[in-house]
Amino acid sequence: MSSNYSNKIFSNYFLVIISISIVLFLISSFTLIALNSEKIINDFKENIPVVVFIKDQSNKIELSKFEKNLEINNTIKKFDFISKKDAAIKLSEEIGEDFIDYLGYNPLYDSYDIFFTSNNVNNLFIDQLVEEFKNESFVEEVTYDAPLIDLINKNILILKQWSLIIGSIFLFISIILMNNTIRLSVYSNRLNIKTMQLVGATKFFIKKPFIITHIKLGVLSSIISSVLLVVILYYLNLNFFEIDFEKIKESVFITLVFSLGISVIISYFSTSIITGRYISSNIEKLY
Structure with a gap:
């Protein structure tokens, strides 16, 4: 019985880590591209x-x-x-x-x-x-190539505007996906949450272990997504095109910090809000 429960917990956390890692990797990839879009355009212009x-x-x-x-x-x-x-x-x-x-x-x-x-x-x-x-x-x-230069200069502003719009939409969708992943994880512990409440535990006491656990999972997911991003950058550098890491090191650092910050913030607020809902709900609705 204990072994089955441990396997269930491990499987649950593993799925959370994988899901959040994928979302954070996509966020990090888009963020890195957005931060370097002007550098990419400038490098292209300087090679005409x-x-x-x-x-x-x-x-x-x-x-x-x-x-x-x-x-x-x-x-x-x-x-x-x-x-x-x-x-x-x-x-x-x-x-x-x-x-x-x-x-x-x-x-x-x-x-x-x-x-x-x-x-x-x-x-x-x-x-x-x-x-x-x-x-x-x-x-x-x-x-x-005058037409090419004219085309690039005319579309730079449009490209930046669309990058901002697409980035905002993508971030919103990513937040929803991470929130749903955490909600499913907390949902599997809804009866434990209600049991703790019934024996007199305070809201903070109930929320604390769930918040800490999911922040840890978020940080681990951020580390995994960051390692994956760096590995892919090196792979692209070795096999497809040369990447000047000296030029992009600042944007890579900002991207990795942003990924970590997003994972911690979303993990904290999502877990706190979702756990609070289960604490406030009637026990009949938990079944």
Whole structure:
């Protein structure tokens, strides 16, 4: 009998931990994405190049001066020089054949891929700079993806607004799910709650062990969800795309603290309210 009761308690708590861990993991994932959405957008903007194609037989002194001007320009994050030979190799790899053998010559140009800081990635600023580049005697052509930049800048505010709305809805649903999970857990002890009340225990005395237990379960669930989140981040970093942990460490810390805080707060208030309802209910309604 005692063994069956212990197994029932363990099974009940195990389901609570699993359910809350899943909810907290989803909350943490969305929170981390929301906190880093601007960083993600900025990183994307800073990887949109303005490509300056250089005429053949250009003056090396002029090019050297051009590079120095790029280096001291604080609106430019970085720039890469790509020789026509390297460009040809890359293009041949992309199309799957050596087009130089077919044409008999390399029609490509040396070029500079210029990347700007995110604050300066807008069509108005870049158009002005492009005109300056075109005025250089050694410049053959300047290209960049203007429609993409325009699309990003127009939709940043909309993206932030929708993130806030979706986040609020998601948090509300998560709170309901956690509350229902705790309610089912407390429900299985409703008769014990009423028995304690009938023998003269105060409301605080009855609530205390349930609150402490579910706060512990909430904290444990938060730890599990946090470990899972960090493991998945490292997995994504190793197998899919590079994550700069130095840049996101602050947001990861905030996310983990937020997850812990949410678990403790919801566990406390939900357990207290639900236990109080069973204390106040008629014994006939408990069956």
